[in-house]
Amino acid sequence: MLYRTAGQFKTTYRADQALFPVRQDAFLLGVILVFAWVIFPMTASEFTFQTLLIPILIYSLAAMGLNILTGYAGQLSLGTAAFMGVGAYACYKLIEVMDPILAILVSGVFSAGIGVIFGIPSLRIKGFYLAIATLAAQFFLVWLFEKWAWLYNYNASGAIQVPNLDTFGVFVTGPQATSMTQYYVILAIVTVMTMLCINLTRGTLGRTWKATRDMDIAAELIGINLMRSKLTAFAISSYIVGVAGALFVFMWRGAAEPNLFDIPLSFQILFIAIIGGLGSILGNYLGAILIVGLPVVLNTVPGLIGLEIKSATVEHINVMIVGALIVFFLIIEPHGLARLWALIREKLIIWPFPH
């Protein structure tokens, strides 16, 4: 009904290969973009900005970076948080010399470099063994953030604090910046990155990644340079993750201590990518909404219906509900929420005549 494809004829290969072969998809994306760019910012309260919109976007971006590496190129990584940390600390040093938004974009270059260095072992080791090698990056980098005082400007507390910085006279970071400004900066970066990722994964590079993921020996036999394929995946993935890390600290948290980038954050992002769907761009958003957004919404439910439950109890129930939902979604669709959506869409297209 909603997804009637009748009348949408494709007469060229180009049309058949288009990003949106079904017109309704493009329409749906348009609606989502209108919501993200116009309706949400106009209606959102400070609370919604700070606890839903901004974190969901940032976590989606980080998961998207990881997804390039793990979902598309098949290299399992447990060091996402550490690469986010590289982005954040690089940004902290860069803001001294350049515009904050430029610094955020450039900081990704540093984490890309570090990512490539830690990606080199991937040429020799695979699967779980590579996961352990990236785990080494995780431990080493967090240790470095703690011990290398230059990174946090020899601050006594060892934490980095985001100063008030402006671009063209408008505060974009620090407590003086409004949530609306920050939201738009993040949204712009995330939108551009998403477009970039969609195109990358559909192009030559994406295909070499997928070939590497599916069977590296076969890929090598058909002439794919595995080293290039794996290292570009590490570089691009780490770049995106690094930018997400810089946004995470500069546009949202406002302060960070080294242990923020410890392994729980890595796992959280990995969960978002897995539950959202490995090898999918849309999945990162769905995963972030489930993992980051849902607990916040659940927390407000008892208050909304006027139920007097102790805050600690709510927290306990929340953990249980989110855990149960994760198990539930993984049982009904092990390939993630993105696949679930794909199935629903498929059903809608052929509805009401399944065969």
Added chain:
Amino acid sequence: MKHFTKLAAAAVVALTGAAAYADGHESLYVPNLSYRTGPFASTGIPLMNGQLDYFEMLNARDGGIGGVMIDFEECETGYSTEKGVECYERTKNEAIVTQPWSTGITLQVLPQTNVDEIPILAPGYGFSPMADGRTFQWAFNVPGGYWDAADMIVQYLGSEESLEGKKIAFLHLDHPYGKEPLPLLEALAAANGFELLPIPVGLNEMQNQSSQWLQIRRERPDYVVMWGWGAMNAGAITEAVKTRYPMDQFIGVWWSGQDADLRLVGEDGAGYKAISWSYPNQDAPIQAELKTHVVDTGKTLSNPEEMSGVFYQRGLVMSMILAEAIAGAQEEYGTAMIDASQLRWGLENLDITEARLEELGMQGMVPPFSTSCANHTGHAGGWVIEWDGEQFNKASDLLLPRVDEYRELLAASAADYAEQNAPWAVNDDCNAES
């Protein structure tokens, strides 16, 4: 199904009843960013219970403060900064104060409160330079900061024998909280001629500190000063007992003096000391009041063992300070429904005297102190408390921090902070001497 419908109906009735009650009464919204879950829950729960029970008692006994009930609501953070920020955002619209609890959350909301203009009350924790009320006009860390604690510990150790040529190990959590007193301790080491040996404990080494204690055994320091929190305290104390480190040379900050941690080692921990700005005075009349209004009516979430402990009683003192500030502000502005900036006046003009403590039935539980617009800490001082195998007892007279010695350091750090966070609103109306 029938059962379920009945339950649902009952819930709806209860809800509408509760909503109607809430609408009909004015109350002051005082949120607390509590942590009854997560890795630090064991230290959080007694403090939270103490804070909560004091307001429960005021609500039950006096009908709140100045005729309005206190809506003391907890927002659970589990000590996670992310949740803390969520709670802050959730509560800030109606709140007259924010109590962030963790150092991470404090660091995060501190710049925000200066823009949102909400007082931040961090009793005995947070950032030491918050003492400078002109720079940190919205932040309060009454009745003492970490630098006060460090200074008092050094004073106490120095009162027994000269520290010249001694070696003091500083066992601390490798985290903003643990690093906080380092600048002052380094200055004190230079002034008093002792050698300072900082030994950091990483967040994932809290429970297993064998390498740190190996280092302590090798270095043989004359004293070990501990800045620990949560699981780190119990870890350090059991490790000290295991390696037979003399307990009377082991002294902690006020967050390292919890009964439950020491009860793990019992007799073996006798002699362990901690500096504390609160003391669980079991003879104070407040204990009986609590029993009548909170315990006997079944309102408390606590138990007798916990209630006699240092942390629960400290929670009471914290709430007392806040309640006094609310009452002061109500009197000054002639309205019971004070707002955030009026409460700031109340916190800035606290005057907790011996006489007032006696009126409150809390004598001996906290040293008298007062605040001003320039002094947001009060520098009340504290006592050294010593574990005798069963409980903590006072082991010293009241110690007072020598604030004058590090006032410049405080001012410099505060100025530094303001500069880094420029544009930072400071209180220009307040002159230094007041």
